[in-house]
Amino acid sequence: SCVYFTVPNGKTAGMAGVDPKDGLIWMLCTPEIEKYPHTFARESKRFIESRREKLLWNVVDKRNKVHLKLLKFLGFKFLRQVRHGPNNLSFIEFCRVYRKSPAQS
Numbered sequence: 001s002c003v004y005f006t007v008p009n010g011k012t013a014g015m016a017g018v019d020p021k022d023g024l025i026w027m028l029c030t031p032e033i034e035k036y037p038h039t040f041a042r043e044s045k046r047f048i049e050s051r052r053e054k055l056l057w058n059v060v061d062k063r064n065k066v067h068l069k070l071l072k073f074l075g076f077k078f079l080r081q082v083r084h085g086p087n088n089l090s091f092i093e094f095c096r097v098y099r100k101s102p103a104q105s
Helices: 037-050 065-073
Strands: 002-006 012-018 025-029 055-061 077-084 089-097
Touching: 002 037, 012 037, 025 055, 025 065, 037 065, 055 065, 065 077
Parallel strands: none
Antiparallel strands: 002 012, 012 025, 055 089, 077 089
């Protein structure tokens, strides 16, 4: 499934999705996230917390400090550094394991 995020000025800040087969999560952002970082972070968290896959995972470019900070805020754990892509750049593998809250039990 896929979602897009808008910010108070009506512009698109990003889009995200999850592959239902294996929990691969992805996100693309626009510079609008810099104008409304708290709004974007809250909406991203709402999306992540709505997911029920047992595992969400992917890799993030190690140089992308904004996304690393966002992933940490969203509750993802960083696993290991890997070389990835045609330029063999450093990426960080991340994941989030789904846990039911006590209210859901």
